[in-house]
Amino acid sequence: MASLAEKKGKIPAIAEAGIRVTGAGKDSLMVSGNPTKGKDWYNKLVNTASAHKIPYFLLWANFGEGNFFVPYKVSDTQGQEMINEFIDFYNNEKSIFGNGTNFYAAGDSAAAEGAVGKAASVTLSGYSTEVNGYMISPKNYEVIKQPRDFKGYVTNAEKVEFQVKAKEDAEAVVVPTQKEGNLYTASLTQEMLDKVGKTSTGIVTLVADGKELGSAKFINFNKDVDVLTKGMFDNFEYYYGNDALLQSKYGAHNSAANCNSSFSLNSAEKAEGDYSGAFNYTLSYKGSEVWTGGLGRVFDADKTDLSEYNAVSMWVKPDGNGQKMVVQINDDYEAYLTDFVKGTKAQYVTIPFTSFKKKGDNTVSVDPKSITNFKFWCNSVSENYTGQKDADGNYTVSGTILFDDIKAVKISDADLAKVDANGLIITDKAIVDSEEKPPVVTPDPVKVTAPKKVSITSAKQKAKPKKVVVKWKKVSDATGYKVYMKTGKNGKYKLVKTLKKNSKVSYTTGKLKSKKTYYFKVRAYKKASGKTAYGKYSKVKKVTVK
Known part of the structure; x- marks a missing residue:
C-alpha cells in the first residue's frame, strides 16, 4: 500500500484502528480479560506503520469505566490492565499525543506540556515537496x-x-x-x-x-464525434485502432465461473478497411453448460427502426472450436452460428430477421421496427469439443472468432429462400439485393495515371517506447499510400500499413526490437473507375533501434 501510494502521489494512512472486544454485552475494551493484554499491541502497530512510512491516527473517547476504547489511569499507580503498555506507547519516540486529553494527569500537568513540546519538534517531510x-x-x-x-x-x-x-x-x-x-x-x-x-x-x-x-x-x-450510420451494426473502423475505446462501447462480459470474454481489434484479417473485431473467449466446462459474452453495442434512438431491411450480414472468421456462438438482438432474440464455427474458413453469414427467434418460443421472431442493441455470446458444447478433456469430460477452451462488416441489408426473396437448417445463408461474397443491383454498363476503358513518387522526409525512433515514425511529403494526385518494412538487410519487405487518405503522411510502427535495423519504403496509389495505379517506391530509409 505504501509503495502504491508513493507512485500515485498519495498519502497512505492507518486511520481509526483500535481494539474492540465484542460479545458478552461489550462493544469496547474490557476492564480485565482482554485478549490483547501482554501483546504490546499499540507499540507493534505504530512501529510497523512507521517502518513502512505510513502514519497511524486514532481519536478516542472514554465514556466511563464500562465503556471505553483505550486504557486509562485511575491514579498515579493504578489503571486498566493494559495501561502500562499504553504509557509505553506514549513514550515511543514515533508517537505524538495531542494536548488536553487528560490522559497523563488532571489539568495542565508537566506530562501534558511534554506532549506539546514533543509534537512541536516533529518535522513532516517526503510528500509535501513533490510535484x-x-x-x-x-x-x-x-x-x-x-x-x-x-x-x-x-x-x-x-x-x-x-x-x-x-x-x-x-x-x-x-x-x-x-x-x-x-x-x-x-x-x-x-x-x-x-x-x-x-x-x-x-x-x-x-x-x-x-x-x-x-x-x-x-x-x-474541430469536428463532431464520428458515428455509425443507420443500419451499420459495426465495421470496427470508428475506434482509431484503440482497444480501450472499443471495449468502452461493448461493455463488460457476463460469464459463468472461470469463463471470460472480450472484444479487441484485429488488423491482420478483415473483410475491408483496417480492422475487424475479435471476439476472444475462454470457457471452462465442468459438467454443465457454461457461458460468456453479452458484449455488443446499443443503437442510437433514431436508428432503431430497421424495417426497410430484412436481414443482417456479417463477415465471420470461425476458430474451429464448434462452441455455441450466439448472435443476439434486443436481449431476447437469438440466432446460432454453432455449426458454422466448427470450421475455420472466413465467409459471409447473412441472417434474416425471421431467423432471430425469441428465447423459449421458437415461433416468435424479432420485429425489425425496433432493434435497440446486438450482442455476442458463446456457450459450451461438450460434444463438439475435440481437444483434451480430463477423466470426467471437463475441459477449458480458448478461442477467437473474427467479425467484420456487420450491417442490416435487404436481400431478394430468392436469396432469402437459400437459408440452411440453422436459418443462415453462408456465402463467399456479401449478398446484394438483386432488385437494387445497378444496371450493367460497359464503361469506356479508363486509363489511370500513376501518382508521383513518394519522398520520405524522416524516419526516426521515438524515445519511448521503441517505435519508429516514418514521415513523407504529400502526393497531391494520390488516393493513399502503402508502407512497407523489412527487418535486417536480408529480410523481405512486407506491407505493414495502407493509408486511405492522401493527407495522412506518417506511419508509426508497433514496438520494435533493440539492436535491430529496420528498412522502410513507401509508394502512393491512385484509384479511379475500379482500377488502381501505383507510383514508384520511395528511396529506402533505415533505422537501427537502440
Whole structure:
C-alpha cells in the first residue's frame, strides 16, 4: 500500500484502528480479560506503520469505566490492565499525543506540556515537496470546436502547462496557464485550435515541471464525434485502432465461473478497411453448460427502426472450436452460428430477421421496427469439443472468432429462400439485393495515371517506447499510400500499413526490437473507375533501434 501510494502521489494512512472486544454485552475494551493484554499491541502497530512510512491516527473517547476504547489511569499507580503498555506507547519516540486529553494527569500537568513540546519538534517531510496534481478538464471523448478553458490542480511546481496533440506522435501545441492558489487555468485560443486541426484522436496532457500529471484522450477537435450510420451494426473502423475505446462501447462480459470474454481489434484479417473485431473467449466446462459474452453495442434512438431491411450480414472468421456462438438482438432474440464455427474458413453469414427467434418460443421472431442493441455470446458444447478433456469430460477452451462488416441489408426473396437448417445463408461474397443491383454498363476503358513518387522526409525512433515514425511529403494526385518494412538487410519487405487518405503522411510502427535495423519504403496509389495505379517506391530509409 505504501509503495502504491508513493507512485500515485498519495498519502497512505492507518486511520481509526483500535481494539474492540465484542460479545458478552461489550462493544469496547474490557476492564480485565482482554485478549490483547501482554501483546504490546499499540507499540507493534505504530512501529510497523512507521517502518513502512505510513502514519497511524486514532481519536478516542472514554465514556466511563464500562465503556471505553483505550486504557486509562485511575491514579498515579493504578489503571486498566493494559495501561502500562499504553504509557509505553506514549513514550515511543514515533508517537505524538495531542494536548488536553487528560490522559497523563488532571489539568495542565508537566506530562501534558511534554506532549506539546514533543509534537512541536516533529518535522513532516517526503510528500509535501513533490510535484503532484491532477487534471480537472477536459475529459476523454469531449468535442471541442470553440475556444475554451482547461483546468488542473497542481502543487509544488514552477512551470505548469497543457499540451495538445492531434494524435500520439504529433507535435504538441502548448497552452500556458494562469495560477490561482493551486488551481491552474489555460485558455485554448482559436489560433491554437487551428494548429491542432480536425481530429478525433486528440490528446490533452497536464504537464508540471516536465512531469505528466494526467491526460484526456480521443478528444474531437474541430469536428463532431464520428458515428455509425443507420443500419451499420459495426465495421470496427470508428475506434482509431484503440482497444480501450472499443471495449468502452461493448461493455463488460457476463460469464459463468472461470469463463471470460472480450472484444479487441484485429488488423491482420478483415473483410475491408483496417480492422475487424475479435471476439476472444475462454470457457471452462465442468459438467454443465457454461457461458460468456453479452458484449455488443446499443443503437442510437433514431436508428432503431430497421424495417426497410430484412436481414443482417456479417463477415465471420470461425476458430474451429464448434462452441455455441450466439448472435443476439434486443436481449431476447437469438440466432446460432454453432455449426458454422466448427470450421475455420472466413465467409459471409447473412441472417434474416425471421431467423432471430425469441428465447423459449421458437415461433416468435424479432420485429425489425425496433432493434435497440446486438450482442455476442458463446456457450459450451461438450460434444463438439475435440481437444483434451480430463477423466470426467471437463475441459477449458480458448478461442477467437473474427467479425467484420456487420450491417442490416435487404436481400431478394430468392436469396432469402437459400437459408440452411440453422436459418443462415453462408456465402463467399456479401449478398446484394438483386432488385437494387445497378444496371450493367460497359464503361469506356479508363486509363489511370500513376501518382508521383513518394519522398520520405524522416524516419526516426521515438524515445519511448521503441517505435519508429516514418514521415513523407504529400502526393497531391494520390488516393493513399502503402508502407512497407523489412527487418535486417536480408529480410523481405512486407506491407505493414495502407493509408486511405492522401493527407495522412506518417506511419508509426508497433514496438520494435533493440539492436535491430529496420528498412522502410513507401509508394502512393491512385484509384479511379475500379482500377488502381501505383507510383514508384520511395528511396529506402533505415533505422537501427537502440
